[in-house]
Amino acid sequence: MVPNVLTIAGTDPSGGAGVQADLKAFSAHGAYGMSVITALVAQTTTGVAEVHEVPPEFITAQLVTLLDDVRVDSVKIGMLANAEVIRAVVEVLDRYAPPHVVLDPVMVAKSGDRLLAPEAVGALRDELLPRVDLITPNLPEAADLLGEPELADVDGMPAQAERLAGLGAKQVLLKGGHLSGESSVDLLYGDGIAEFLTSERVVTTNDHGTGCTLSAAIAALRPQRPDWLTAVRESKDYLTEALRASERLDVGHGHGPVHHFHHWW
Numbered sequence: 001m002v003p004n005v006l007t008i009a010g011t012d013p014s015g016g017a018g019v020q021a022d023l024k025a026f027s028a029h030g031a032y033g034m035s036v037i038t039a040l041v042a043q044t045t046t047g048v049a050e051v052h053e054v055p056p057e058f059i060t061a062q063l064v065t066l067l068d069d070v071r072v073d074s075v076k077i078g079m080l081a082n083a084e085v086i087r088a089v090v091e092v093l094d095r096y097a098p099p100h101v102v103l104d105p106v107m108v109a110k111s112g113d114r115l116l117a118p119e120a121v122g123a124l125r126d127e128l129l130p131r132v133d134l135i136t137p138n139l140p141e142a143a144d145l146l147g148e149p150e151l152a153d154v155d156g157m158p159a160q161a162e163r164l165a166g167l168g169a170k171q172v173l174l175k176g177g178h179l180s181g182e183s184s185v186d187l188l189y190g191d192g193i194a195e196f197l198t199s200e201r202v203v204t205t206n207d208h209g210t211g212c213t214l215s216a217a218i219a220a221l222r223p224q225r226p227d228w229l230t231a232v233r234e235s236k237d238y239l240t241e242a243l244r245a246s247e248r249l250d251v252g253h254g255h256g257p258v259h260h261f262h263h264w265w
């Protein structure tokens with residue numbers, strides 16, 4: 001069965017992040033991709049120029065129209081922009097209860113530009129996070145959600161993942177890409193497991209959209225795999241290969257891995 005997978009996210013005209021990257025990752029993992037737009041973002045791999053936030057009532061209309069008609073097998077949630085949009089998504093999750101909801105808690109782009117209003121972090125943590133099956137924070141996002149300093153090494157990841165799980169998400173994938181060293185280490189925590197997933201750290205500047213691509217691949221694979229660990233492991237391998245492929249193509253700096261991976265693939 002080809003799973004129907006929905007992304008609820010903002011746009012990225014460069015194709016390396018956001019909805020555009022999500023749909024590529026869905027297709028690359030045998031899923032039928034659908035999308036609801038939360039924000040129109042004027043950006044490239046080097047920065048965000050402008051954001052046009054979609055009114056929350058229109059996000060609700062996009063979601064209800066789709067969910068009243070189509071079976072959804074998993075959901076990836078990315079950029080939400082503000083607290084009103086978060087609450088609109090929460091209401092729809094409560095009404096339709098789709099399976100396998102993955103939340104990539106997008107707050108700040110790699111360029112440093114904010115993609116979530118600072119005053120909305122509380123709504124993300126207290127109202128949305130308890131309703132999702134897997135949250136995939138990077139280390140800055142984990143620190144923001146917990147109101148604590150950013151981790152500087154892998155040793156602190158198990159305890160921080162436990163604190164994140166205490167906020168209510170069933171599973172936590174704490175991503176260590178912002179650390180340094182020869183490996184890029186993540187931790188999957190929840191449902192009785194605490195599993196480190198380690199890959200080679202690819203030396204590259206083509207890392208725009210890595211978090212989007214990973215969480216989208218996980219959402220596409222989860223309905224096709226027996227458990228989260230299998231889906232996460234395969235998704236991480238896919239992302240690592242995409243990062244390696246982006247170097248082989250040598251088409252300049254700053255593009256996203258999936259952008260090159262699909263051209264190469």
Ligand SMILES: Nc1ncnc2c1ncn2[C@@H]1O[C@H](COP(=O)(O)OP(=O)(O)O)[C@@H](O)[C@H]1O
Pocket residue numbers: 137138139175176177178184185186199200201202203204207209210211212214236239240243
């Ligand atoms: N240079 C890299 N080489 C290999 N994997 C990486 C690299 N940078 C990030 N990753 C992996 O990409 C995923 C995204 O990680 P991270 O960069 O921490 O999150 P985000 O992209 O949301 O900021 C994680 O699985 C991480 O381990």
Ligand SMILES: Cc1ncc(COP(=O)(O)OP(=O)(O)O)c(N)n1
Pocket residue numbers: 009010011012017018019041043078079106108109110111115138207208209210211212213
């Ligand atoms: C619309 C939109 N969503 C998410 C992002 C984040 O992409 P990036 O800044 O490259 O960060 P990671 O995906 O690596 O966490 C974005 N720029 N735009």
